Amino acid sequence: MKNVWTRPIGELVMANPIVANYKKMWPFVKxxxxxxxxxxxxxxxxxxxxxxxxxxxxxFTDDVLVAKNxxxxxxxxxxxxxFVFVQSSLTYAVKxxxxxxxxxITIDLRKKLFHKLxxxxxxxxxxxxxxxxMMRYNNDADASSTGLIENLRKMVTRTCSAIALICVLxxxxxQLTLIAVGAxxxxxxxxxxxxxxxxxxxRKTVVVGAVAMRAYNEAFNGNRTIAAYNLQKDQETRFAELxxxxxxxxxxIVKHTGWLSPVMHFIVSLGLALVFWLSSSLIVKxxxxxxxxxxxxTALLLLYHPVKSMGDTYIxxxxxxxxxxxxxxxxxxxxxxxxxxxxxxxxQVKKEIRFEQVNFSYKPDVPVLKDLNLTVPVGSTLALVGNxxxxxxxxxxxxxxxxxxxxxxITIDxTDIRDLTLHSLRDHIAVVFQDNFLFSGTLRDNILIGRPGxxxxxxxxxxxxxxxxxxxxxxxxxxxxxxxxxxxxxxxxQRQRVAIARAFIRNAxxxxxDEATSALDNKSEAVVQRALDNxxxxxxxxxxxxxxxxxxxxxxxVVLNEGQVVEEGTHKQLLAIPxxxxxxxxxxxxxxxx
Numbered sequence: 001m002k003n004v005w006t007r008p009i010g011e012l013v014m015a016n017p018i019v020a021n022y023k024k025m026w027p028f029v030k031x032x033x034x035x036x037x038x039x040x041x042x043x044x045x046x047x048x049x050x051x052x053x054x055x056x057x058x059x060f061t062d063d064v065l066v067a068k069n070x071x072x073x074x075x076x077x078x079x080x081x082x083f084v085f086v087q088s089s090l091t092y093a094v095k096x097x098x099x100x101x102x103x104x105i106t107i108d109l110r111k112k113l114f115h116k117l118x119x120x121x122x123x124x125x126x127x128x129x130x131x132x133x134m135m136r137y138n139n140d141a142d143a144s145s146t147g148l149i150e151n152l153r154k155m156v157t158r159t160c161s162a163i164a165l166i167c168v169l170x171x172x173x174x175q176l177t178l179i180a181v182g183a184x185x186x187x188x189x190x191x192x193x194x195x196x197x198x199x200x201x202x203r204k205t206v207v208v209g210a211v212a213m214r215a216y217n218e219a220f221n222g223n224r225t226i227a228a229y230n231l232q233k234d235q236e237t238r239f240a241e242l243x244x245x246x247x248x249x250x251x252x253i254v255k256h257t258g259w260l261s262p263v264m265h266f267i268v269s270l271g272l273a274l275v276f277w278l279s280s281s282l283i284v285k286x287x288x289x290x291x292x293x294x295x296x297x298t299a300l301l302l303l304y305h306p307v308k309s310m311g312d313t314y315i316x317x318x319x320x321x322x323x324x325x326x327x328x329x330x331x332x333x334x335x336x337x338x339x340x341x342x343x344x345x346x347x348q349v350k351k352e353i354r355f356e357q358v359n360f361s362y363k364p365d366v367p368v369l370k371d372l373n374l375t376v377p378v379g380s381t382l383a384l385v386g387n388x389x390x391x392x393x394x395x396x397x398x399x400x401x402x403x404x405x406x407x408x409x410i411t412i413d414x415t416d417i418r419d420l421t422l423h424s425l426r427d428h429i430a431v432v433f434q435d436n437f438l439f440s441g442t443l444r445d446n447i448l449i450g451r452p453g454x455x456x457x458x459x460x461x462x463x464x465x466x467x468x469x470x471x472x473x474x475x476x477x478x479x480x481x482x483x484x485x486x487x488x489x490x491x492x493x494q495r496q497r498v499a500i501a502r503a504f505i506r507n508a509x510x511x512x513x514d515e516a517t518s519a520l521d522n523k524s525e526a527v528v529q530r531a532l533d534n535x536x537x538x539x540x541x542x543x544x545x546x547x548x549x550x551x552x553x554x555x556x557x558v559v560l561n562e563g564q565v566v567e568e569g570t571h572k573q574l575l576a577i578p579x580x581x582x583x584x585x586x587x588x589x590x591x592x593x594x
Contacts, residue, residue, distance in 0.1 A: 024328055025148065028105045036149070039097035043153055046090035047160030051168045052083040054299035058172065062291030098153050102146035109141035109327065116330055121337040122402040123362065134213045136326055143323035151316045158306035158313070165303040172296040173288050176275050180300050183271025184307045187264035212246065215239055268304055275300065337401050338422065345424040349509040349540060350413050352377050353399070357408035360394060360563075368394050369563040372408070376556075378509075381541040383551035385585060386560040392544045395560070396512045399542065400429045430508040432532070434515040436499035438490070443472065444479040446498055450506035458505055465534040466501035467527055468494075493528055500531045511535060513543045548586050557582065 029036055056079060117137055169177040219226065219235060226235055279296070282288045288296075358372040369391045376382045384392040397403055398410060401422060409416045417425055430450065438446050447462060448454060454462075463469055463479070471494060475481045483489050490498070503511060513532060529550060545551050552571040559567040559574070559581045566581050567574055574582035 024324060025105075025144070028108050028145065029101070031108075032101045032104050035097050036101045039094050039101065039153065040156060042090050042094045042097070043156045044160050046087055046094055047157035048164040049083055049087040049090070050161040050302055051164035051299060052087075053080055054165060054168045054295050054302055055171075056080055056083075056295075057298045058289070058291035058295035060291070061294040062289055066290055094153060094157075098149050099146075102149040105145035105149070106142050109145055110138065113137045113141060113327065113330060116333070119335045119338070120333070121335070121404075122397070123336070124333075126362075132214065136330060140323040140326050144320055144327055147316060147320040147323065151313055151320060154309075154313055155317070158309065162303060162306050165299045168299040169296055169303075172292040172299070173279070173282060175282065175287075176279060176296055179274045179278065180271050180296075180303075183268050183274075184303065187267040187307060212242055215242060264307070268307075272297075272300065337404055340419055343419055343421045344415075346412065346415075346420045346428055347424075349378055349428060352413065353510070353540065354411045355395070355398075355408070356411065358398070358405050358410065359407035360391075360398060360403065361406050362403075367563060369398075372563070372565065374558065374565070376540060376542070378540050379538060380555040381536060381543060381553075383543045383545060383554035383557045384560060385545065385548060385551065385557060385582065386566075387585075389562075390560040391563040392560055393514055394563075396431075396514055396542050396544060399510070399512065400426050400431065428508050429510045429512060430503035430506040430535075431512045431514065432496070432499050432503050432535075436495055436502075438483060438495055438498060440483075440485045442477075442480045442482055443475075443498060446483065447479075447501045447505055450502035450504070454505050458507075462501040462504035465504050466497045466531045468497050468501055471497075496528045497531055500528070500535055504535055509540060511539045511541045513541065513545075515544050515546060548582075548589055559585075 060077075114137065117133070166177065166181065169180060215235075215238070219239075226232060275296070279288065279293050283290065283293060353374075353376045355372050355374040358369055359367060360369040361367050372391075372395065374382070374395075384395055386392060394403075398405055399417070401417060404418065409418070411417065412420070412425075439449070444459070447459060450462075451458070459479070463472060472478050472481075513536075543551055543554060551557060554571070556568060557571060557574055558565055561581065567577065569577075574580055575586060577583060
């Protein structure tokens with residue numbers, strides 16, 4: 001399937017006509033169909049009542065201005081006010097119902113999109129930028145639902161208004177109607193001349209909008225790097241170029257549409273001039289009355305607005321349709337890591353974890369792991385070491401199925417992990433990353449992420465085991481202290497210990513430590529290492545570490561190089577290998593320390 005960002009817009013339109021887009025949206029509209037239908041029904045009289053004023057202008061002119069009928073002088077204005085009041089009330093009701101239905105559909109779309117986002121595999125996030133996600137998963141939901149419903153309301157209202165006004169025109173003079181409608185049809189036909197270029201520009205504007213969202217996100221998350229490297233001017237220059245592109249696209253839309261309004265106005269004016277010219281003859285001959293003429297001109301002027309606004313409505317509807325296309329393309333994305341049809345729940349890790357002939361590639365024909373074979377008995381500690389890019393983090397990412405193996409299998413007690421439910425598998429794994437993500441909220445909230453609903457006793461035990469007692473005791477609000485977005489108010493060591501407490505309270509059988517101390521200074525590392533030692537007791541542990549001093553006590557150390565096991569054994573066994581890879585790494589670090 002082609003990506004919707006790069007598919008030719010004409011192909012999208014041909015493959016997905018208006019009816020198809022509304023059919024796609026029907027499952028989201030269905031729960032609220034009654035209010036949506038009521039809104040559309042109320043739209044019909046709300047639009048048709050535009051003709052009331054034009055219709056009554058005939059009686060007002062003939063009976064009041066010409067015949068001097070005093071009763072009509074009082075009656076008709078009151079009647080007009082009454083019709084306008086009814087129309088205003090209906091318009092408000094339609095607007096309220098549309099906003100309610102559109103808001104509900106938007107919420108449902110965002111919920112489903114967020115659910116889809118939560119089920120996407122890790123590789124999706126590796127290759128998708130944040131601006132793209134914010135634009136497509138948030139903004140498109142609003143553009144597709146509220147935008148489509150609002151523009152449907154406008155379309156129906158204006159269509160009903162146009163039909164009613166044309167009926168008034170025909171009632172007053174079919175000859176003049178032919179001229180007027182012909183002029184309007186010619187003016188409206190201009191929209192199709194610019195249709196193709198408009199659609200291309202709208203699509204490009206949406207794409208650039210996603211890039212702008214990404215720029216804001218990067219400025220926020222990368223503010224320290226920007227400040228440290230004096231990148232303010234560079235970022236401002238890049239952002240200015242982006243804004244210039246957006247400006248150019250917006251001006252392109254104006255360039256292609258700005259002439260529409262004056263040209264349409266000119267064509268309609270010609271039609272109006274012809275109407276005035278012909279009406280003079282018809283009035284003189286007695287074919288129409290002065291009231292017919294006044295009513296006709298009023299209806300004609302009222303008809304001008306819906307015809308003139310067709311271009312803007314067309315662009316808005318196309319934007320909504322493009323948003324629908326993007327949303328349903330997201331819904332159709334495959335969930336590469338999911339439960340197999342006959343998956344069973346993992347209840348306990350009893351014997352061992354095995355990697356059997358495991359091969360893995362992030363990209364086709366670019367292998368990262370090659371014929372990896374490992375056996376990790378329950379309760380043991382396996383350390384993965386080696387040069388950067390050797391595949392260490394990939395190994396531990398395959399165990400909780402952040403990715404699925406390309407070939408081979410990983411088993412727990414003889415069962416392929418792909419035959420276990422994803423939820424139960426991850427329930428038995430606790431991960432401490434190098435840069436652990438903390439959510440906005442309190443310390444308590446972030447620790448309880450490991451096991452929501454854990455008792456206060458378990459919480460305090462996790463705090464103590466992670467050596468957080470003194471730190472939390474120094475805080476005015478203790479565990480209920482707000483830590484800010486991403487925990488930026490905490491030091492690196494404190495964030496790591498919160499993550500360790502989170503892993504503690506999870507009480508998982510398997511622990512993964514992915515370079516958990518590599519970014520810390522010596523003092524922080526010492527405290528965190530003691531917390532990790534507590535976490536590792538009586539558990540099956542996978543450790544990735546650049547600092548080999550932290551893995552000397554591991555039951556087995558595996559040296560990976562270019563995705564293959566080059567050495568494995570205990571610390572002493574590996575040091576005893578002449579010219580061994582592990583010995584070279586260890587001696588290099590030891591000499592640096594010396």
